[in-house]
Amino acid sequence: MTQDEVVAEFRSAGALMEGHFILSSGLRSPVFLQKMFIFQDPVRTERLCKALAQKAEAAFGKIDVVVSPAIGGIVPGYETARHLGAKAIFVEREDGKFQLRRGFTIAPDARVLMVEDIVTTGLSSRECLAAIAEHSSNVVGAACLIDRSNGKANLGVPFISLAKLDIPAYPADALPPELAALPAIKPGSRGIQGAKG
Ligand SMILES: O=P(O)(O)OC[C@H]1O[C@H](OP(=O)(O)OP(=O)(O)O)[C@H](O)[C@@H]1O
Numbered sequence: 001m002t003q004d005e006v007v008a009e010f011r012s013a014g015a016l017m018e019g020h021f022i023l024s025s026g027l028r029s030p031v032f033l034q035k036m037f038i039f040q041d042p043v044r045t046e047r048l049c050k051a052l053a054q055k056a057e058a059a060f061g062k063i064d065v066v067v068s069p070a071i072g073g074i075v076p077g078y079e080t081a082r083h084l085g086a087k088a089i090f091v092e093r094e095d096g097k098f099q100l101r102r103g104f105t106i107a108p109d110a111r112v113l114m115v116e117d118i119v120t121t122g123l124s125s126r127e128c129l130a131a132i133a134e135h136s137s138n139v140v141g142a143a144c145l146i147d148r149s150n151g152k153a154n155l156g157v158p159f160i161s162l163a164k165l166d167i168p169a170y171p172a173d174a175l176p177p178e179l180a181a182l183p184a185i186k187p188g189s190r191g192i193q194g195a196k197g
């Protein structure tokens with residue numbers, strides 16, 4: 001799947017949104033990739049995650065376990081794992097910190113891939129990797145659908161994506177006037193009640 005095909009998939013799903021968005025990192029952006037408009041459609045999700053699985057297998061070899069950060073990572077983590085023939089588990093926030101809960105375990109020899117939906121600063125991915133490190137020292141790499149840092153985010157492990165985009169994001173106190181003029185909305189789950197962080 002080419003980068004243009006990945007972007008076209010987001011566009012045709014209505015997932016390429018314009019406005020004033022508060023991102024997970026606290027940065028503000030005029031563009032938001034509403035991945036849930038992809039994940040509500042199993043056919044679109046399969047197309048993208050099958051391509052991600054193929055790219056991940058080519059880069060990292062056999063994968064035994066996919067670990068994803070909730071909430072956004074759960075669906076692509078599961079679907080990518082399905083195409084890799086791997087198990088799919090996730091970390092979720094407890095008192096603001098990602099943890100493996102629900103009795104999930106990682107076998108010591110399991111080859112682990114971290115799968116994220118969208119990467120902006122890489123903060124959520126690094127937090128997920130830190131949670132995994134408490135259970136496994138065998139992370140072979142990380143993968144996401146769209147890296148909107150255009151390759152700038154450093155996850156500390158080999159990292160692949162289906163598409164790299166350069167989408168602007170600004171600190172809240174340095175907004176361009178046209179962005180400041182729009183009401184801001186925060187679509188993600190970080191910091192909402194029950195998922196503090
Ligand atoms: O690279 P970053 O700067 O961390 O931004 C990307 C993260 O932001 C979103 O998650 P969010 O915390 O908004 O919650 P969600 O997964 O519930 O959508 C997205 O799912 C990534 O996890």
Ligand SMILES: O=C(O)c1cc(=O)[nH]c(=O)[nH]1
Pocket residue numbers: 022023024025031032033034035072118119120121148188
């Ligand atoms: O940085 C984020 O929080 C973020 C950006 C984006 O485009 N989509 C998303 O789900 N989260």
Ligand SMILES: [Mg+2]
Pocket residue numbers: 069070071072073124
């Ligand atoms: Mg997320």
